[in-house]
Amino acid sequence: xxxxxxxxxxSRTSTGETPHRAGAFxxxxxxxxxxxxxxxxxxxxxxxxxxxxxxxxxxxxLNINLLAGIGMIVVAALFLLWARLRPVVVPPHHExx
Numbered sequence: 001x002x003x004x005x006x007x008x009x010x011s012r013t014s015t016g017e018t019p020h021r022a023g024a025f026x027x028x029x030x031x032x033x034x035x036x037x038x039x040x041x042x043x044x045x046x047x048x049x050x051x052x053x054x055x056x057x058x059x060x061x062l063n064i065n066l067l068a069g070i071g072m073i074v075v076a077a078l079f080l081l082w083a084r085l086r087p088v089v090v091p092p093h094h095e096x097x
Contacts, residue, residue: 021087032079039072 046066055063 018092020090020092026083026088028079028083032076032083035072035079036076039069039076041069042066042072043069045069 042065046063046069050063050065055061
């Protein structure tokens with residue numbers, strides 16, 4: 001028998017062990033970190049690495065590095081929010097002997 005908390009997730013197993021969250025080992029955290037790092041790099045390049053003449057010549061007046069960096073940071077934040085709100089619950093280890 002397992003008991004459930006108010007959120008519908010089991011808080012204890014039949015052996016009395018409490019399942020734990022994957023935490024930093026959740027793949028969504030890794031993906032958010034990589035996207036966030038690339039987003040920060042693009043944001044900095046968009047803010048400090050391009051001149052107005054480069055933007056006018058190459059990108060038709062659109063600072064694509066800045067926009068892509070902001071978009072990637074938003075996506076990374078959404079991944080982290082998703083991992084925080086819906087954590088992966090790791091079942092307790094059972095030894096079969």
